[in-house]
Amino acid sequence: MISVKxxxxxxxxxxxxxxxxCEIEKGEKVVIIGxxxxxxSTFLRCMNLLENPTYGxxxxxxxxxxxxxxxxxxxxxxxxxxFKKLFAEYIAENPDCDEETAKFNVIMLIKxxxxxxxHEGSEYNKLxxxxxxxxxxxxxxxxxxxxxxxxxxxxxxxxxxxxxxxxAPMRLLKxxxxxxxxxxxxxxxxxxxxxxxxxxxxxxxxxxxxxxAIVRALAMDPEIMLFDEPTSALDPEMVGEVxxxxxxxxxxxxxxxxxxxxxxxxxxxxxxxxxxxDGKILEEAPPTEFFSNxxxxxxxxxxxxxx
Amino acid sequence: xDFSTKIDSFLYALIDKGAYTKVLLxxxxxxxxxxxxxxIGIVIGTLIAVIKVVPKNSFVSRGLDKISTVYVALFRGxxxxxxxxxxxxxxxxxxxxKVDSLTVCIIIFGLNSGAYVSEIMRSGILSVDPGQMExxxxxxxxxxxxxxxxxxxxxxxxxxxxxxxxxxxxxxxxSVVSFVGAVDLYNAFKYIGSANYEYMxxxxxxxxxxxxxxxxxxxxxxxxxxxxxxxxxx
Numbered sequence: 368m369i370s371v372k373x374x375x376x377x378x379x380x381x382x383x384x385x386x387x388x389c390e391i392e393k394g395e396k397v398v399i400i401g402x403x404x405x406x407x408s409t410f411l412r413c414m415n416l417l418e419n420p421t422y423g424x425x426x427x428x429x430x431x432x433x434x435x436x437x438x439x440x441x442x443x444x445x446x447x448x449x450f451k452k453l454f455a456e457y458i459a460e461n462p463d464c465d466e467e468t469a470k471f472n473v474i475m476l477i478k479x480x481x482x483x484x485x486h487e488g489s490e491y492n493k494l495x496x497x498x499x500x501x502x503x504x505x506x507x508x509x510x511x512x513x514x515x516x517x518x519x520x521x522x523x524x525x526x527x528x529x530x531x532x533x534x535a536p537m538r539l540l541k542x543x544x545x546x547x548x549x550x551x552x553x554x555x556x557x558x559x560x561x562x563x564x565x566x567x568x569x570x571x572x573x574x575x576x577x578x579x580a581i582v583r584a585l586a587m588d589p590e591i592m593l594f595d596e597p598t599s600a601l602d603p604e605m606v607g608e609v610x611x612x613x614x615x616x617x618x619x620x621x622x623x624x625x626x627x628x629x630x631x632x633x634x635x636x637x638x639x640x641x642x643x644x645d646g647k648i649l650e651e652a653p654p655t656e657f658f659s660n661x662x663x664x665x666x667x668x669x670x671x672x673x674x
Numbered sequence: 675x676d677f678s679t680k681i682d683s684f685l686y687a688l689i690d691k692g693a694y695t696k697v698l699l700x701x702x703x704x705x706x707x708x709x710x711x712x713x714i715g716i717v718i719g720t721l722i723a724v725i726k727v728v729p730k731n732s733f734v735s736r737g738l739d740k741i742s743t744v745y746v747a748l749f750r751g752x753x754x755x756x757x758x759x760x761x762x763x764x765x766x767x768x769x770x771x772k773v774d775s776l777t778v779c780i781i782i783f784g785l786n787s788g789a790y791v792s793e794i795m796r797s798g799i800l801s802v803d804p805g806q807m808e809x810x811x812x813x814x815x816x817x818x819x820x821x822x823x824x825x826x827x828x829x830x831x832x833x834x835x836x837x838x839x840x841x842x843x844x845x846x847x848x849s850v851v852s853f854v855g856a857v858d859l860y861n862a863f864k865y866i867g868s869a870n871y872e873y874m875x876x877x878x879x880x881x882x883x884x885x886x887x888x889x890x891x892x893x894x895x896x897x898x899x900x901x902x903x904x905x906x907x908x
Contacts, residue, residue: 417808511814521809525827534823535813580809587813 368393368591368622369414369513374423376409376646383409384420385646391591396623398633398654401643402669407626408518410643411595414624415513416506427512430504434495438478443494445470447487450477511539514584514592518600520576522568528555528579529564532586540587547586554582558612574605578612591622598629630673634658642666684866684875693866700862701883707779707851707858708844712791714784715840719791722746724821726796742792749789755850757782762854775856779848787844794836798829831902838895842888859883 369391376384383406391397399407412418414425416432425433437443444450453473461469477483523531532554533547542550555561558578568576577597584592594613598606610632617623617636627633633640633654640657642650642665649663658674661667687693722742730736749757761782766773802825810820830837852861863880867873 415812417812507811507814507816509814510812513812515809515812517805517809517812519803519805521803521805523806523809523824524803525824525831535815538819538823539814584813 368395368428369624370426371410371414372424372426374410374413374420374425376406376413376418377421383646384413386423387643387646387648389641389648389651391622391624393590393622394620396617396625396636396638397641398637398639399624399626399641399643400628400630400633400669401649405643406646407643408595411593411624411626414593415510415515417515427504427509430509432504432506432509437483437491437495438481441474443491444474444477444483446491446494447477447483448491449482449484449487450474453477453482511535511587512590514587514589516577516580516584516592516594516597518596520568520573520580520600522576522580522583524568527565527567528560528571531568531579532583535583536586550586551582554585555579557615558582572605573601574608577601577605577609581609581612581616585616591624592616594623594625594627596626596628598627628673630658642669644669680872680875683870683872684879687866687869691869693862693869696857696865697859697862700857700859703776703779703851703856704845704848704858705887707776707783707848707856708841710780711783711787711844712841714780715787715791715844716795716837718784718788719793719795720826722788722792723795723799724826726792727799728817746789746792749786754782754786754847755853757786758850758854775851775854778854779851779856783844783847787840790840791837794833794840795829798833798836799825801832802828834895834899834902838892841895842891845887845891846884 371387371389374384374387375382387406387410389397389410399411401407409418413420416425420433423433424431437447450473453476454469457469457473458464458466464472522528523534526534529548529551532551533542533544536542536547536550537544552561552564555564558581560575560579563571563575563579568579571579581592581597597613598609601609606629610629613623613625613632614636623636625632625637637654640650640652640654641648642657642661642663644665650657650661650666652662657666658670661670688697722745725735725738725742728735730739752760758779762775762778766778806824806828807817807820810824811817815823848858849860851858852864859880863876864873867876
């Protein structure tokens, strides 16, 4: 479904993700846990490119959604200004060396030391664009297949609950108002909030908002759902109602990736636990194995604190 | 002349001599310039505000940003009268476009208020929770449609009081359009005053009319705000 290859993410000097890879298969319920600041949310947000990874690739099914990595293409590196400069220097230093070897050595040097800069001239840009167009799917299309639920709900404040749910299907899937409304009412029935269809988000409790946010994403018939700490902003008494909706969704066979602090949910629903710390995945195991027998010292320490 | 004769001579000029047609025309023009100016201003202002907040990651967006910065600096850096004079006596003659003074006034008022509205609108857009944009994008909506469907409506609601202020300013600023020969309220009452060299009553009348118009506008804005706040009720 989604595969993430060797993702790095820097915010200025702060490096949040340091080489994370992960493959999410259809039907899996992957739960990402770890201490605060370990990069869990950033990792999740990289999956639908709400954060652009500094380096690395994200694939949705067969489609690449991140910009093409120039380091994977020799001809792109050769078009860069950095290459031309270093190549000239290399030839000057080693006049006996034949051109092919010189080229290869310089390319390796650039790859090893990560020397490509942001601006590498128009020739380089042209090549990047060409490749980008060939392999890359528009992120907006990919996102239609990826539902996302946020910690802060992020319901559209200027629209009613019904409009919140029908906006995207009507605009993107070209559904008629009747079709979209019918589907929306079905979904609202599922979470028991049909009577709130004409209310505005401010009139709902946190738990209700989060349930609406879940069905808003479901209205697009996504193939996978991402949850970014969906219960962290809720009053304790409302956590249950949201988790129930998520459990029901899991039982229906939806592929899910959940960042959460709810260990009970992770144990019960998860099919795979990813334990992250300091921008890396330290451990990857089924929940029974992870919770009874964590391998790394860091995971043991974390579990002793939260369980 | 005592006050009652002043009133008599004013009424004589206004009604018997037919100056009321000029007052009505002036009233109409004042509102026309302010309303159309504001509408043009909102369109231009929203456009510029969006240009200012989109990520500057392409040549086009950076170029547009530069242009709008210059535009805002130009129109905020000179008085409205100067802009009117330059528009009427320099810009349009140079472009060899023949337009009447009223049209020039509307265009210049629109351009001027666009510069101010852009700053108001920008602050409104920035006041909307970034999570709203993220939620729209995460559903697969484009930047542009999230902006127009979600962000701008919420921004407008946040800035409505300030936008109302801008409209009131525009109504009052119309009093300078007679510099380029357009008939407005001020121009009409000045005409009555000069008919019998008696300015006291006409100018008091003029002040009262401006005041009334602005009171009505303020009430209208309050009402609109209340309706837009419908989504805030708990």
